[in-house]
Amino acid sequence: MSDTTGAAPSPVAAATQPADRRQPLAGALLRLLGAAAVWNAVFVASGLWRSLWWLWLAGNFVLVVIAAERIGRVVPPRRRKLYERTLALGFPLAAIGAWQGIVDAGILSPLWFPQPTRIAQALWDLTVSYDRFSQTSLVGRPWLIPQALAADGWAGAWKLIAEGHVWATLGRVFAGFVLGAIPGILLGIVMGINQTVRLMLDTTLSAIYVLPKIAIFPIVMLMFADPFGEGPKIVVVALSVFFLMTINTMAGVRDIDPVFLMAGRNYGARGLQLFRHVIIPAAMPVIFAGLRLALGTALIVIISVEFLRAKQGVGFMTFYYWEVLNPEKMYAGLFVVMVLGVVLTMALQWLQRRVMPWDRG
Amino acid sequence: MERTPTAPRDAAAQPKIVSRNVTKIYSTLAGPVTAIDDFNLDVAEREFVCIVGPSGCGKSTYLRILAGLDTLTSGTIAVRPGTDPGKPLNSVVFQEYAVFPWKTVIENVAFGLQMRGVPEAERLAVARHWLERVGLSKFAGYYPSQISGGMKQRVSIIRALANDPEVLLMDEPLGALDAQTRIVLQDELLRIWEETHKTVVYITHSLDEAILLGDRVIVMSAHPGRLLETFHVDIPRPRTVDTMNTPRFAELRGEIWSLLGKEVTRAMEMQA
Secondary structure, eight states, X not given: OHHHHHHSOOHHHHHHOGGGGXXXXXXXXXXXXXXXXXXXXHHHHHTHHHHSHHHHHHHHHHHHHHHXXXXXXXXXXXXXXXXXXXHHHHHHXXXXXXXXXXXXXXXXXXXXXXXXXXXXXXXXXXXXXXBTTTTBOSSOOGGGHHHHHHHHTHHHHHHHHHTOHHHHHHHHHHHHHHHHHHHHHHHHHHHHHOHHHHHHHHHHHHHHHHSOGGGGHHHHHHTSSSTTSHHHHHHHHHHHHHHHHHHHHHHHHHTSOHHHHHHXXXXXXXXXXXXXXXXXXXXXXXXXXXXXXXXXXXXXXXHHHHHHSOSSSHHHHHHHHHHTTOHHHHHHHHHHHHHHHHHHHHHHHHHHXXXXXXXXX | OOOOSSOOSSTTSOEEEEEEEEEEEEEETTEEEEEEEEEEEEEETTOEEEEEOOTTSSHHHHHHHHTTSSOOSEEEEEEOOOSOTTSOSEEEEBTTBOOOTTSOHHHHHTHHHHHTTOOHHHHHHHHHHHHHHTTOGGGTTOOGGGSOHHHHXXXXXXXXXXXXXXXXXXXXXXXXXXXHXXXXXXXXXXXXXXXXXXXXXXXXXXXXXHHHHOSEEEEEETTTBEEEEEEEOOOOSSOOGGGGGSHHXXXXXXXXXXXXXXXXXXXXXXXX
């Protein structure tokens, strides 16, 4: 360290020689490597890394950021994508590695933060084995399908798949999403166009919108002949999606540039034609933004509902492993929820590209 | 140069557009605001009429009323239908292009025909013909976000022309373009008009553009919007952008500006 400070020019000289700031990359990286070596040596040698592990990691993080910035300045445009992807994927991987190391070293309790390897192991267990007591398996028991097919035909095979938690949760989210989003979008369009309807419903909808949907779940259960069946769960997801989509679509329709409506009318679009060719496509970007928000809400609601009252589902599974205090499998459940979120968002983006080919970027 | 307030150039012909005592009053919280006051204008068939005036003179409002996109408080406006009842009475070219971003260039051009129920093959053929005339054939499948502002406005103009209206209403169509693109499109408008001889009402901020394109230039006053003066542009057609360099053009320009300039100044002082 002292070597580099000694070699550095005085501030005045640096100011008059701006070219000096553009040191060659290798030199800069070498210096950073030196700094990293000193930083890590100090912490490891003094044993401080155990008690001040967060400071130790934060320092390394800062050094990596500086190094990445240096490299980023010279990355050619052709390699830019690779560079960005490396940063985006590299950080979570490094964070998971750090987590593993810290728990392995006994700094954090594996009871609260089980190591990523153990979570991965738990996830594998959940996928390939069946917990008879909780009747728990993540994606059903596909490995039994050949026997079931022979014994009960397709019905038997379907039963083995349908018992999977992921499918149960996905099915509820999908059904609730569709049942809520379509009426929500339609009502939102009507409210966006018709001032009378908007004035009458806006306040009421805003009031119900902020109500936590999980709070009305008990009432919804009462309304169904089978309160513990799928009906109430799907309805409560649909309700949460419905209000969000109504309010969002209404805002989207009201935000349509009036010149598009004028052009549509002037060129002879009336009634349904105006909807199909002008209003709906013009509101489409806002509708899709709303669908993405609604997807998150739908997942939150379904997981909470499954915590409360379900015999199946990723939320149920996570909560069950809390009751038997198996943190690895709880984390595995959370991980599955995150994966569901990412996969469903990607599906929505795919749909958006298909429905709105004019929208790039 | 003859000056008659409302009569079209060819007084013998039956006018295509007849506007009588057009008045538009907005009721606001602060009380009624008169946007247009007792405005009279006749436009002959195949005539190109330009309306200029300071901001707030109600020229765009008049055009919207003419297009049926706004209502008038009192007075009458009539567009005489042509022999073909299927033809629309008017089509508007908007300043903000109003080209639909969710439709491709060719779908935009064919939009009016589509709304009138023209079969797909036929309307696409018409649209292709117009795209070719303005050199946009290559961009038929592009979305508006992929083409430049000048191209978008070309699309907007031929969307109106492909609709084949009785009268073409243009609301500052070149107002949002940069100066060079504007000149190119002025030339193109002149060329297209020579080929089609549509009846046009053209709103613009640019006096040069009004004289270059129009058979008549109508000067309006602001607050309230009134017809101030009508100037006949006697520069022979066909014209090109070079017409702006002729002595007659400069003379007309000076004459109209002596009136319009005062009006613009007055309007500015009223807003202050």
